[in-house]
Amino acid sequence: MSRNVSSKELMLTNIRNALINKSKQPFPNLEGTEQVYSREEESLEVLFAQELKAVSGQFVFCETGAELVEILKEVVSIRELKHALCPEPWIQELLEKNGFSDFLKDGAVTGMDAGIMACDALIARTGSILISSRLASGRTLPVYPPVNIVIATTEQLVYDIQDGFDLLRKKYEGTIPSMINLATGPSRTADIEKTLVLGAHGPREVFVFLLDQTS
Amino acid sequence: MTKRVQTFLSQSEAKAFDKQHKHKLQFNITKYDQTVVRGKQQYADLEFVKKRAKNIKYKAIENLDRYLVEFETNFTANGGKVIWANDDKEALQEILKIVKAKKAKTAVKAKSMATEEIHLNEFLAEHGVRSVETDLGEFIQQLDGEPPYHIVTPAMHKSKDDVAKLFADKLGTDINLTAQELTLVAREKLRHEYVQADIGFSGANFILPDIGGIAVTENEGNARLSTSFPKTHIVVVGIEKMLTGFQDLAMFWPLLATYGTGQKVTVYNTVMTGPRKENEQDGPEEMYVILLDNGRSKLLADEVKREALYCIRCGACLNACPVYKNIGGHTYGTTYSGPIGSVITPHYKGMEEFSHLSFASSLCGNCTEVCPVRINLHNLLLYNRHESVQKGLTSMSEKTAWSLWRRAMLNRKTMERGGAGMKNMAMKVLFRNSWGKHRSMLHFAPKSFHERWMEMHPEK
Ligand code: SF4
Numbered sequence: 127m128s129r130n131v132s133s134k135e136l137m138l139t140n141i142r143n144a145l146i147n148k149s150k151q152p153f154p155n156l157e158g159t160e161q162v163y164s165r166e167e168e169s170l171e172v173l174f175a176q177e178l179k180a181v182s183g184q185f186v187f188c189e190t191g192a193e194l195v196e197i198l199k200e201v202v203s204i205r206e207l208k209h210a211l212c213p214e215p216w217i218q219e220l221l222e223k224n225g226f227s228d229f230l231k232d233g234a235v236t237g238m239d240a241g242i243m244a245c246d247a248l249i250a251r252t253g254s255i256l257i258s259s260r261l262a263s264g265r266t267l268p269v270y271p272p273v274n275i276v277i278a279t280t281e282q283l284v285y286d287i288q289d290g291f292d293l294l295r296k297k298y299e300g301t302i303p304s305m306i307n308l309a310t311g312p313s314r315t316a317d318i319e320k321t322l323v324l325g326a327h328g329p330r331e332v333f334v335f336l337l338d339q340t341s
Numbered sequence: 342m343t344k345r346v347q348t349f350l351s352q353s354e355a356k357a358f359d360k361q362h363k364h365k366l367q368f369n370i371t372k373y374d375q376t377v378v379r380g381k382q383q384y385a386d387l388e389f390v391k392k393r394a395k396n397i398k399y400k401a402i403e404n405l406d407r408y409l410v411e412f413e414t415n416f417t418a419n420g421g422k423v424i425w426a427n428d429d430k431e432a433l434q435e436i437l438k439i440v441k442a443k444k445a446k447t448a449v450k451a452k453s454m455a456t457e458e459i460h461l462n463e464f465l466a467e468h469g470v471r472s473v474e475t476d477l478g479e480f481i482q483q484l485d486g487e488p489p490y491h492i493v494t495p496a497m498h499k500s501k502d503d504v505a506k507l508f509a510d511k512l513g514t515d516i517n518l519t520a521q522e523l524t525l526v527a528r529e530k531l532r533h534e535y536v537q538a539d540i541g542f543s544g545a546n547f548i549l550p551d552i553g554g555i556a557v558t559e560n561e562g563n564a565r566l567s568t569s570f571p572k573t574h575i576v577v578v579g580i581e582k583m584l585t586g587f588q589d590l591a592m593f594w595p596l597l598a599t600y601g602t603g604q605k606v607t608v609y610n611t612v613m614t615g616p617r618k619e620n621e622q623d624g625p626e627e628m629y630v631i632l633l634d635n636g637r638s639k640l641l642a643d644e645v646k647r648e649a650l651y652c653i654r655c656g657a658c659l660n661a662c663p664v665y666k667n668i669g670g671h672t673y674g675t676t677y678s679g680p681i682g683s684v685i686t687p688h689y690k691g692m693e694e695f696s697h698l699s700f701a702s703s704l705c706g707n708c709t710e711v712c713p714v715r716i717n718l719h720n721l722l723l724y725n726r727h728e729s730v731q732k733g734l735t736s737m738s739e740k741t742a743w744s745l746w747r748r749a750m751l752n753r754k755t756m757e758r759g760g761a762g763m764k765n766m767a768m769k770v771l772f773r774n775s776w777g778k779h780r781s782m783l784h785f786a787p788k789s790f791h792e793r794w795m796e797m798h799p800e801k
Contacts, residue, residue: 133425133426136425137409137427137580137632137638138406138409138410140427141405141409141638141641142406144641144642145403145405145641147644148403148644149399149403149644149645149647151396152392152396152648153393153396156389159385159389161385161386162384162389163383163384164382164383164384164385165385177605181608236532236536251383251605252595252605252606259621259623260618260621264621264622264624265565265569265617266566266569266622267622268565269565269609270532270566287590287594287595288588291588291591302552303614303618304419304613304615304618304624305568305611305613305614306611306612307565307610307611308609308610308611309608309609310604310605310606310607310608310609310610311608312608313561313562313608313609314560314608315477315478315561316560316602317476317478317494317524318477318481318504319500320372320494321501321520321521323520323521323524325525326477326527326563327475327477327528327532327561327562327563327565328561328562328566328608328609329562
């Protein structure tokens with residue numbers, strides 16, 4: 127331990143000595159710009175849907191819980207999903223009431239075809255899902271099963287990453303989750319000859335169900 | 342020195358004349374160029390963002406001591422442990438302590454240049470720990486026993502067929518697998534590794550002092566998995582990865598994606614602030630962050646070159662560099678290749694051994710132009726050259742030889758004339774006059790390429 131304290135002191139001393147000579151700020155009079163991103167005149171829902179599609183994710187807008195249940199049943203049958211984990215209480219309740227009890231299993235995440243989960247925010251500009259380890263889905267469920275199904279509500283939808291961070295800050299005030307993740311589309315790689323392959327190590331498919339809270 | 346520069350010269354020559362190698366590299370870089378155009382479209386005012394990014398990195402680096410202490414305080418409060426490592430040896434010894442305490446046998450590793458820098462895999466192997474690279478490109482390179490070729494695209498120099506052949510040799514798969522099938526092979530193989538590994542290693546793209554966290558950017562999900570299943574998560578990160586705070590990520594994530602891969606934002610951007618909390622489902626029981634200096638504070642001491650520490654490792658300057666495009670990543674013989682590698686390596690690893698890299702660049706300025714944090718790369722290279730000459734590490738005749746080398750490397754016609762004659766004349770000859778006295782002589786064709794070149798270019 128004592129050795130490590132001295133390592134710290136040594137490094138800090140080296141850094142402080144190095145910084146005795148200050149360098150000049152590169153752009154001292156940089157004027158603020160309101161809009162650094164090109165903004166499209168679309169509603170957040172449409173923008174999110176477009177962007178998610180652009181990164182090969184699938185978007186489903188649901189006016190009611192009943193509609194969500196119906197479409198989810200279709201996804202389960204078309205993709206021949208056998209088992210899924212859904213630890214988020216309110217989603218679990220909704221699904222169990224609607225005939226998904228056999229589909230939702232307890233058990234190890236490694237044996238699941240899909241993970242069904244909530245999120246902390248959706249980012250319209252980039253088609254991203256913001257989640258944290260504080261959600262019932264934790265760290266592994268969003269990335270291990272080959273299919274990832276996210277159920278979000280319209281008030282979670284914000285324009286940019288910055289706005290998503292604001293939501294997080296409000297939600298977890300004071301106690302930061304051990305992991306925060308911004309996920310944008312299915313896992314991918316282009317490491318072999320720049321050929322795009324989906325489902326490198328994480329999910330091959332990502333579905334986002336956006337449940338309208340206004341209706 | 343003799344040996345390193347000689348190796349550099351002979352390899353650069355071999356690579357520049359290797360049409361296949363060049364073709365693969367160009368194919369990859371062209372694809373990169375095309376996607377970056379798309380990534381940039383997200384910006385209404387990209388120049389403003391680049392300037393702001395540079396201002397932020399300036400602030401983070403100029404106050405590095407303060408931010409490091411702030412990071413330690415907050416990360417410790419989150420339940421994490423900080424280790425200060427002044428050099429690679431210290432970092433490795435600390436890792437060994439953890440490995441021994443945990444009686445670790447296997448580790449999964451996400452892509453990280455800092456762990457390449459300290460040669461972690463070899464070290465772990467020596468101590469009986471099997472360490473598996475999980476990023477597909479790194480997995481391929483590990484299978485082939487090669488270091489990464491490019492900081493963002495580790496297997497850039499391999500074609501699909503090369504990879505299929507490698508997999509067939511090492512894993513016994515069919516030699517005709519497609520890119521998709523090859524990826525699936527790696528996916529299935531690695532799935533089991535995450536779950537049973539004792540330790541997960543990762544690097545970090547950013548350090549966040551205000552929340553006591555680090556951030557990792559990746560597309561594949563292997564870093565997510567490597568940092569979620571194993572009971573112990575160890576991060577090795579260069580101290581220069583500092584930002585001023587969590588909120589900076591909203592700007593740096595899209596910027597890194599734009600210049601790294603041409604995406605609006607990379608698939609997985611993950612902030613980790615410590616081990617699993619009581620009210621959380623899963624995650625590591627322990628998290629260590631090893632803060633690595635390893636020459637960085639030396640670079641910091643030079644207030645002009647300090648800005649090289651602003652680098653976010655996007656790889657754009659490599660892809661834009663005409664020398665890199667000709668000689669490729671491995672020729673540099675360093676962990677960090679391309680223009681940024683040539684700037685920082687002499688400081689990390691010693692001026693005497695590596696100052697030649699500053700001469701092996703064209704000073705065309707492409708690198709400076711593409712850099713998302715506006716590092717004056719070509720000026721810094723020039724500055725390195727100057728310093729090297731001043732310190733007497735590079736003689737005038739060697740300087741002249743380098744300028745001829747650059748011409749030969751960059752001149753299309755010379756390259757295309759290639760063939761037997763040109764190859765035999767070997768660029769190495771250029772250096773005979775300046776080195777002959779002190780360094781072991783190489784064997785060359787009797788006719789001096791240098792002399793002929795001088796006739797053709799009397800002004801030089
Ligand atoms: S120096 Fe600039 S362009 Fe090169 S890798 Fe670093 S950030 Fe990217």
